[in-house]
Amino acid sequence: MMQRSLDPENWEDFRKDAHSMLDDIIGYIERVAERPVWQPIPEEIRARFREPLPQEPESLGSVHERFMNEILPHSVGNVHPGFMGWVHGGGTPVGMLAEMLAAGLNANLGGRDQIPLEVERQVLSWTRQLFGFPDSASGIFVTGTSMANFISILAARFSILGEEARMHGIGGRKLAAYASSSAHVSISRALDFAGIGSDALRKVPVNRDFEMDVDALRHAIEADRREGFTPFFVAATAGTVDTGAIDPLPEIAEIASGEGVWFHVDGACGALGMLSPEISPKLSGIELADSIAFDFHKWGQVPYDAGFVLVKDGELHRQAFASGASYLSRGRALSAGSPWPCDFGPDLSRGFRALKAWFTIRVHGSRKIGQSIAHTCELARHLVQRIEESDRLELLAPCPLNIVCFRYRCNNPDPVNLEIVARLQETGIAAPSTARIEGKLAIRAAIVNHRTRIEDIDRMVDAVLSIGKNIHE
Template identity: 40%
Template sequence: MGELFDNYETLDPKDWQKSKALMHKMVDDAFDYTQNVRDRKIWQEMPENVLNSFKTGLPTQPSDAEDVYKELQINVLPYPMGNLHPRFWAWYMGSGTISGVMGDFWASILNPNLGGGNHAAHKVEEQVVDWIKEIVEFPKSASGLLVSGGSMANYAAMAVARNVKAGYDIRTEGLKENNLVFYGSTEIHSCNTKAVELLGLGTKGLKKIKVNDDFTINIDALKKQIQLDKEAGLRPICIIGTSGTVNTGAIDDLDAIANICKQENLWFHVDGAIGAIAMLSDIIKPQLKGIERADSVALDLHKWLHMPFEVGCVVVKDSEGHKDTFSLIPEYLEKNTRGLASGENWFSEYGLQLSRRFRALKVWMSLKEHGSERFGRMISRNVDQAYYLGALVNQHQDLELIAPIGMDIVCFRYNPGSLSLDELNALNKEIKLQIEERAIALPGYTTINGMYCIRCAISSHRVTNEDFDELVKSVFIIGKELLP
């Protein structure tokens, strides 16, 4: 019997002690990797031999786990995206927390499905969602769901808005007439356009309203467009306010949008993927006035809350409308009054996914370890650092801000004068690329009013003012090198 068991094939380690030793080494290496992030290149191009290593065929036979780890160390770890580094200011991403890593580790060990069921992981997610509702000042009666990120959070909220405001049972009957209209500014994130398209309304179902000089939605233009659409026989159903646009960090006048939605009986959704969590910041919270009046809010917790990818959240005041939009209970998901399959509100009834990772644990552990006030201070410090960078730009006649500083986003360019727009755009693009290729920093970029600019989204809890001194110094050095 013992011999039979010894030959029984499984995916567990053959030598548990050896596997444990390797895991201990990985943990030690991971702590060193994070602690010493400044000692490594923020980014570097992968050489040909490394690129070729990812073109090999399917491994059909086992390899020693130590050899697999060595390959990871050689071909993966030296070539990161760079967002752990304090000088990562490109796409809007958080820089992670060790407690978040621990949460993800235990989430993988426990490996539950958060579709539903009576177990502790479900309760942890319920509590985390309640905390998010508390942050954005939603009532406890609101519903919520952890999702992959802001894109899915916005989609889920907009699906609820469509179904609640359509005026008929859209799940049963489908779209009768394609006359439903969403509204948002021209600065709205592209995921909202995708959501409207996927909801069957087409690109024309999202009316993009012009913005003011500070890149916030123009309220008068919004009101006018709604009236024109009503006169044309369309059915306005939802306005999307943005709390932190991706280009400049602009925050729409959420109170004014809430007033319009109340007057016109429209759904008020806030795309807060970037800025909603800044309700934790004493500096930003006053600018978010009106978010508590929204019908739904989308948040990205792997941005300014620094969670390891991936975790977003959607909260919806109309919990019944939320559930009615997604709930479908086949016989194999019927709930019991006792046992594992008991419980009233399964998360599978509030979104598209049945199979759901235990995303909540890293958020739960991080908030318990650090407390919301510390996260708020980190957010406020990033805002202060954005204005520090803005002041550096304003001190030099060859640098110029291209947009007002929004929260923690700074858009600027090098402009030594006497160059055409095309020449300036090409020059700044090359400066940005060389800063990246020389592993000095990873700034982002965008084009505003035809002007290519260096865009810094400052969302790291590791960054210092000295990092911005180095950035500005490098912009000057490389800019002068590139001038004819």
């Protein structure tokens, strides 16, 4: 019987290729600032990814060359210090190495008795400590906050409808959920996925700082009760994606507690501010949450993807997801160590996301990561100052954290600012994105990357002014 292993026939040759690949990718990170942030993709490059399924082998070196020449130069560019689009972390070389080790170990963290699960539980216990949650709180890694929000909604659904709904579905129950009008779309999507329907989400108005109006929340809950709805879930946002606004967490917690409603915090953009002593006071009240969703791959700089969901009542969380199956029976040896992560969320096949978070936190230490987070806020304040100093620029929203929304002042500002953002990206100078702020098109600079320097901010501002002038004349 022939051997059919996919391992290299010659390990020495393989090692040579591997080390050269490692050097190339380290070189990319080390010198990324010399590249354009992003560049338009030539159609001929795009067309090279429309080939039939390759039957025959190709050398590792040759495939790597394609990676270096065709893929790497045409990625989004969020490793680059000039990237300020959407809310993307920059990654770290340490996180990359951890991901390499995780892929070599090839662990599946659905379950079984293995130290990789203890690594995940270690990171869980660090997040408990960070957010002031009890030892009985549960949590798992997921792809991102979209999935973490979904899991939180299912836990909240279980808290009000119990096993009955798991077995028989939502039925005709009239449930209502609440989040501010600035909340992330993943909340209403999660209600859709969960069979509750996106219309169950009441979009509570915000105040002038884009924070949830708590009186409006109170009235919305009252109105729903009068109409026969059962309020079951309120999501506060800790760092909205458009402006970085933090909803008044203690007040929302009090209302939720008084009403017997699940209190969730969507902390995708802001929750890890807890790592910084300067920012954590703004997040006061987060410890009162029933669940928190956040991403290590944003402010935590862990490579994509590394979302996390933390649930205060670990036993309820388990009951909301656990199920039995003959081949998953737990016992001795490899089958020990129950409960497993698959008892706390939908995934049975789960990569070793915990390792890259564990390495990142251990190697850098929480203090230094917190400093890099605080630094992005400092850079945002510098950007605000540059905007306020220029009569051509206009700030469109307050900047409580690291996200700045502004525009170039001119007639017909929407298309002009859209054009400015497109040209910034196309020239590769900087990559902010856009947002709509009270109907106005804003240039949105989300400063998330630990590599971003004051000169990257200045370069972007100078380019906005020069492109704006150019278009305007």
